[in-house]
Amino acid sequence: MILQNLSIKRKLTLITMLTSSIALILSSVSFLIYDLVSFRNLLKQDLMTQAEIIGYNSAGAMEFKDEPAATATLSALTAKEDIVTAVLYKPDGKIFAHYFRTNKALPGFLPSHLQEKGYRFEAGYLEVFQDVTINGEHVGTLFLQSDMRQWSLRAKRYANILIIFVLVSGLFALFVSSKLQGLISKPILHLEDTMRMVSSNKNYAVRAVKTYGDEIGRLIDGFNTMLSEIQQRDTALQSTNGELKTRTQELEQEVFQRKQTQEELLSAKHAAEDANRAKSTFLANMSHELRTPLNAIIGYSEMLEEETRDSGKIENVQDLKKIQSAGKHLLSLINDVLDLSKIEAGKMGLHLETFEVSQVIEEMVTTLQSAAAKNANSIHVHLAENVSVMKADITKVRQILFNLLSNACKFTDHGTISVNVEQIKSEDRDWIRFQVHDTGIGISAKQKENLFQEFAQADASIARKYGGTGLGLAITHRFVQLMKGQINVESEPGQGAIFTVQLPAQVVIESTESKQSESAGKVLAASSETKTGLETILVIDDDPSVRDLMSRFLTKLNFHVVAAANGEEGIRLAKQVHPLLITLDVVMPDCDGWAVLNRLKSDSELAEIPVIMVTVVDNEAMGLELGASNYLIKPVDRDRLAVLVEKHRITRSTTITDDNPVPLSYVADRPAGSKTAGTRTSRSRRN
Amino acid sequence: MLRRLGILIVALSVSLSWAPESIAQASESSDSSEYLIKAGFIYNFAKFVEWPAAAFAQPDSPIVIGILGTDPFGNLIDRIVENKKIGARGLVVKRLKWSTDLKDLKDCKILFVGASEKAHLDDLVQIVKSLPILTVGETPGFAERGGVIRFVLEDNRVRFEINVEAARQADLTISSRLLTLARIIQQANADTRKPG
Numbered sequence: 078m079i080l081q082n083l084s085i086k087r088k089l090t091l092i093t094m095l096t097s098s099i100a101l102i103l104s105s106v107s108f109l110i111y112d113l114v115s116f117r118n119l120l121k122q123d124l125m126t127q128a129e130i131i132g133y134n135s136a137g138a139m140e141f142k143d144e145p146a147a148t149a150t151l152s153a154l155t156a157k158e159d160i161v162t163a164v165l166y167k168p169d170g171k172i173f174a175h176y177f178r179t180n181k182a183l184p185g186f187l188p189s190h191l192q193e194k195g196y197r198f199e200a201g202y203l204e205v206f207q208d209v210t211i212n213g214e215h216v217g218t219l220f221l222q223s224d225m226r227q228w229s230l231r232a233k234r235y236a237n238i239l240i241i242f243v244l245v246s247g248l249f250a251l252f253v254s255s256k257l258q259g260l261i262s263k264p265i266l267h268l269e270d271t272m273r274m275v276s277s278n279k280n281y282a283v284r285a286v287k288t289y290g291d292e293i294g295r296l297i298d299g300f301n302t303m304l305s306e307i308q309q310r311d312t313a314l315q316s317t318n319g320e321l322k323t324r325t326q327e328l329e330q331e332v333f334q335r336k337q338t339q340e341e342l343l344s345a346k347h348a349a350e351d352a353n354r355a356k357s358t359f360l361a362n363m364s365h366e367l368r369t370p371l372n373a374i375i376g377y378s379e380m381l382e383e384e385t386r387d388s389g390k391i392e393n394v395q396d397l398k399k400i401q402s403a404g405k406h407l408l409s410l411i412n413d414v415l416d417l418s419k420i421e422a423g424k425m426g427l428h429l430e431t432f433e434v435s436q437v438i439e440e441m442v443t444t445l446q447s448a449a450a451k452n453a454n455s456i457h458v459h460l461a462e463n464v465s466v467m468k469a470d471i472t473k474v475r476q477i478l479f480n481l482l483s484n485a486c487k488f489t490d491h492g493t494i495s496v497n498v499e500q501i502k503s504e505d506r507d508w509i510r511f512q513v514h515d516t517g518i519g520i521s522a523k524q525k526e527n528l529f530q531e532f533a534q535a536d537a538s539i540a541r542k543y544g545g546t547g548l549g550l551a552i553t554h555r556f557v558q559l560m561k562g563q564i565n566v567e568s569e570p571g572q573g574a575i576f577t578v579q580l581p582a583q584v585v586i587e588s589t590e591s592k593q594s595e596s597a598g599k600v601l602a603a604s605s606e607t608k609t610g611l612e613t614i615l616v617i618d619d620d621p622s623v624r625d626l627m628s629r630f631l632t633k634l635n636f637h638v639v640a641a642a643n644g645e646e647g648i649r650l651a652k653q654v655h656p657l658l659i660t661l662d663v664v665m666p667d668c669d670g671w672a673v674l675n676r677l678k679s680d681s682e683l684a685e686i687p688v689i690m691v692t693v694v695d696n697e698a699m700g701l702e703l704g705a706s707n708y709l710i711k712p713v714d715r716d717r718l719a720v721l722v723e724k725h726r727i728t729r730s731t732t733i734t735d736d737n738p739v740p741l742s743y744v745a746d747r748p749a750g751s752k753t754a755g756t757r758t759s760r761s762r763r764n
Numbered sequence: 765m766l767r768r769l770g771i772l773i774v775a776l777s778v779s780l781s782w783a784p785e786s787i788a789q790a791s792e793s794s795d796s797s798e799y800l801i802k803a804g805f806i807y808n809f810a811k812f813v814e815w816p817a818a819a820f821a822q823p824d825s826p827i828v829i830g831i832l833g834t835d836p837f838g839n840l841i842d843r844i845v846e847n848k849k850i851g852a853r854g855l856v857v858k859r860l861k862w863s864t865d866l867k868d869l870k871d872c873k874i875l876f877v878g879a880s881e882k883a884h885l886d887d888l889v890q891i892v893k894s895l896p897i898l899t900v901g902e903t904p905g906f907a908e909r910g911g912v913i914r915f916v917l918e919d920n921r922v923r924f925e926i927n928v929e930a931a932r933q934a935d936l937t938i939s940s941r942l943l944t945l946a947r948i949i950q951q952a953n954a955d956t957r958k959p960g
């Protein structure tokens with residue numbers, strides 16, 4: 078519908094006009110109707126009064142049959158324009174006198190007979206019948222007929238007035254409503270404009286102006302509230318966006334920085350690794366360089382001591398012994414440093430063997446008798462019955478026990494050192510627990526913190542008083558860790574200390590090396606037994622004089638000797654003869670001793686054959702690392718060599734597992750009563 | 765005489781029901797029809813005239829119609845007024861003689877003065893002058909000489925003259941409706957006649 082799409086302005090104007098016009102027309106028409114009806118009543122009343130008067134006045138004429146007088150009376154109605162007919166009837170119904178406005182008789186028009194007294198409207202005429210009486214006596218009837226001219230005139234006039242009135246007031250209403258519709262339409266149009274502005278410009282800062290406090294005013298208020306809400310959210314969103322952007326940038330920057338840092342770290346790590354490698358190399362070289370002069374010092378001081386003793390100059394023997402002892406101490410320090418660097422470089426491997434625990438304990442106690450005696454300490458050993466064999470790296474177990482016991486001896490004066498060994502079960506595994514209990518100076522809680530750290534002694538004064546590098550316990554700790562064991566200490570200052578080391582009864586290592594050495598041990602057991610009768614020793618050395626000397630010496634000791642001038646030949650011969658043991662030189666052309674040792678140990682057929690390194694190169698650790706059984710430094714101490722080879726012969730024939738001769742350490746730690754100058758064993762280290 | 769009477773009775777009955785015709789008939793031919801009309805008129809006059817209340821002894825005292833001198837009506841008037849009533853009052857006809865019954869004049873409310881009393885007219889007027897009596901005559905100059913109403917014949921139609929002054933002196937109120945039908949006569953020597 079078209080009306081519905083009109084603008085609000087038009088609608089308002091139209092509604093106002095329609096309403097006012099309808100109201101006006103209705104009221105006017107009802108007034109008109111009322112007026113016309115009442116006017117008609119008035120006319121009727123008037124006509125009836127007229128009839129009464131005429132009737133009254135005509136009564137005499139009627140009574141005296143005075144027709145002219147009656148006619149004259151009726152003629153007085155000329156003044157009444159609307160009365161068109163007046164008739165006087167005699168009582169018998171005959172016409173007595175009449176009056177026609179148009180002067181034309183209209184007999185057909187007259188009522189054919191008399192009617193009841195009263196009035197009636199008929200065909201646009203008002204008719205009245207009136208009795209004519211004299212003193213209540215009926216003398217005739219008067220008939221008056223009015224064409225109601227006044228009424229129709231009035232009606233016409235009223236209709237005209239009404240039309241003009243409606244038109245004028247309609248125009249007025251149009252004028253007023255077109256002025257007043259602005260009250261309602263203006264704010265709405267303003268709101269619409271604002272809305273369009275907001276939606277087209279996305280400008281939420283625009284506000285509609287509230288003009289009135291009506292519903293539209295409230296609508297505008299609501300709209301404004303909504304807008305400010307939207308604006309707020311918009312602002313919040315924008316600031317959040319900005320923040321997000323900033324954050325993203327920061328993050329990107331951070332990522333970039335981290336990348337840089339990572340790269341720096343990586344390069345720093347590489348640098349550190351290089352430095353570490355350089356340090357290790359430096360340490361290895363250094364210790365080798367230090368060892369050569371030390372070798373000379375110790376060797377010659379031993380020789381000198383023997384000679385001096387032989388020549389009877391007893392007063393010089395003590396000085397020489399001091400030189401020897403200092404040299405050995407220096408050597409042990411160097412060895413410690415080397416061990417630690419190996420451990421730190423991760424190059425310290427394990428060589429698992431099965432051995433008698435009791436044997437090792439006995440060996441260590443024997444070794445440390447002199448150290449104990451020095452501070453007037455007594456050593457008590459308690460070995461539980463259930464302790465028999467364990468599988469571990471015996472060298473390291475020895476060193477652990479040695480370190481613990483020597484420390485106990487060192488820090489205890491006129492006291493007791495007890496060694497308790499027992500086998501316990503924990504976490505479904507068998508453990509061997511070594512406990513070294515002393516009655517010495519003890520360790521404070523603060524000292525305990527750094528007890529197992531490298532280069533850390535209880536405090537600096539201890540280093541002055543007791544000597545040592547502070548590496549012993551650190552190395553002990555590392556060894557225990559290597560074998561997946563535990564070490565702890567209980568101590569109070571002045572109350573002595575209890576060091577407890579718990580090692581698995583069966584040490585297991587995942588690395589391939591250990592597996593090899595393990596399997597090697599088994600093969601060794603199998604092959605050695607078959608070769609027991611032969612007792613052949615293979616000597617590998619590029620120096621013909623050494624080969625000759627070794628051959629003679631060993632032949633005297635009732636061994637069959639086979640010699641090889643280089644590594645290749647040595648390996649070939651080893652495969653051929655399967656000797657009881659092999660002596661190996663390090664410095665050889667083409668293929669040096671390390672390589673030969675390596676190949677021997679990596680050959681499953683030959684790995685079980687014990688190798689004694691005989692060389693000027695002081696790198697016993699490396700030799701042992703590579704699988705050498707013993708390490709002798711030239712010039713060879715013949716007694717020592719004899720003891721070693723005998724030991725191997727005996728061991729081979731008795732136990733298949735222990736290739737470390739116990740008496741050796743005993744001998745080595747009693748240099749005063751021995752002739753073995755230049756001999757180095759792993760048990761010679763002290764802290 | 766009997767024959768005349770019979771005709772009159774017929775004429776009267778006719779005139780009562782068909783008045784215009786009867787009037788026409790009466791006026792056209794006989795005296796009797798003329799006096800029939802006049803008798804009717806006398807009765808009609810009673811309807812349009814009001815007497816002072818003091819004139820009657822009782823509210824229902826009859827209106828006495830006196831006929832003085834010769835009686836031209838015969839019993840026509842008696843028949844007309846017989847059993848008629850104006851308001852509460854009945855109508856009574858009395859016949860009077862100048863010589864004997866003058867003392868009864870004061871009882872009459874309407875007095876028809878016959879032609880025979882022409883000579884005594886002035887005396888009569890003097891007698892009834894201050895009495896509430898409607899005097900009706902037919903002799904010429906009756907109204908001028910102090911009578912209230914005089915019948916006249918005009919184009920064979922019975923009409924009447926009224927001396928308003930005389931009526932006023934008699935303390936009578938004559939309806940305007942009657943006056944409009946009458947010729948108004950001035951008292952005494954005035955001889956002007958005005959149309960009704």
